[in-house]
Amino acid sequence: VKLSAKLIVRTFGFTLMSLLLAPVSHSETRIALEDKPKIQTTLKSSSCDISLLKSSRPFPLSTLRLMTYNVKNLFTYRGKFDRISPTEFKRKSPEKPKPISELLGVVKVLNESNPEVVVLQEVDDIFSLHKLNKDYLGDRFHVLLIEGNDARGIDVGFMVLKSLKVRMKLDTYRHETWADPAEGDIEPLFSRDFPILRLYELGEDVPFFVIAGVHGKSQRDRRGDPQSVNWRTMQYQRSAEIVSEIRNKYGAATEEVYGFELPFVIAGDFNVHIPEAIEMKPFWQLGFHDTL
Numbered sequence: 001v002k003l004s005a006k007l008i009v010r011t012f013g014f015t016l017m018s019l020l021l022a023p024v025s026h027s028e029t030r031i032a033l034e035d036k037p038k039i040q041t042t043l044k045s046s047s048c049d050i051s052l053l054k055s056s057r058p059f060p061l062s063t064l065r066l067m068t069y070n071v072k073n074l075f076t077y078r079g080k081f082d083r084i085s086p087t088e089f090k091r092k093s094p095e096k097p098k099p100i101s102e103l104l105g106v107v108k109v110l111n112e113s114n115p116e117v118v119v120l121q122e123v124d125d126i127f128s129l130h131k132l133n134k135d136y137l138g139d140r141f142h143v144l145l146i147e148g149n150d151a152r153g154i155d156v157g158f159m160v161l162k163s164l165k166v167r168m169k170l171d172t173y174r175h176e177t178w179a180d181p182a183e184g185d186i187e188p189l190f191s192r193d194f195p196i197l198r199l200y201e202l203g204e205d206v207p208f209f210v211i212a213g214v215h216g217k218s219q220r221d222r223r224g225d226p227q228s229v230n231w232r233t234m235q236y237q238r239s240a241e242i243v244s245e246i247r248n249k250y251g252a253a254t255e256e257v258y259g260f261e262l263p264f265v266i267a268g269d270f271n272v273h274i275p276e277a278i279e280m281k282p283f284w285q286l287g288f289h290d291t292l
Helices: 100-113 126-136 224-259 278-285
Strands: 006-011 029-034 040-043 048-049 063-070 081-085 088-092 117-124 143-146 155-161 166-171 177-180 185-190 198-200 207-216 264-269 288-290
Touching: 006 198, 029 198, 048 278, 063 100, 063 207, 100 126, 117 126, 117 207, 117 264, 126 143, 126 155, 143 166, 155 166, 155 207, 177 224, 198 224, 207 224, 224 264, 224 278
Parallel strands: 006 063, 063 117, 207 264
Antiparallel strands: 006 048, 029 264, 029 288, 040 048, 081 088, 117 155, 143 155, 166 198, 177 185, 198 207
16 A cells, blocks of 8 residues: 655745746756655646655654745845855945845745745855744744855755654765866865755654755856856766765665655755756756656
């Protein structure tokens, strides 16, 4: 018998209205969803249902509603910058408070969507995430954020509904490096980070769900790297390797403990046109597919 757990995937873009998959320029905020032979999927324009093999024992969750949202900073516009190195920026304009109407627009989307797990891009810092949760969302989420490599305060954060009663573990890969041909030096690979959130049933040491947050390199030109395609490709190649490492580490144990294969979701702002971008090839080769 199948149908023990479903994942309802809801995706939102930059806009502060309740629009699905709102593109910004040439980028799209999407969720890439793993599609294995034992997982049946039903795709819709705004959601993706996953039916997993029935667990051999009671499982605390029957559904999980996941949302990704680029909030374009929460409380402060950081201003404009010129990049002078992969990790250094020169300010061109001052920062200023974000209009309260735009902040309330973010809050409205979060409240109306009622997600259980949220992956957010362009979060100022952990303090902003705490403030959003406590002052505007009724303190109903656990908030998690490890500061990444972007000095402008453009981080990837997570919110997990407290009522889920799960244990969480957040890992960072911000220290990954690569030999950057444009700079002729060893530089941080991830312009922000590739944080991995693992969810565990209370009392278990094996995760039942893994979510990776992504905010890929922008499409700004670099010396010898038009639209930063090479840098972004290297980011996603390494990201796919990390995904494989986690699957190999926990996959068999998850199936033994919970009775289904380890679900893996990659959610965020990929800064590419998903269906056509060559940078996405490493994910397709692992069996992931776009939720649209």
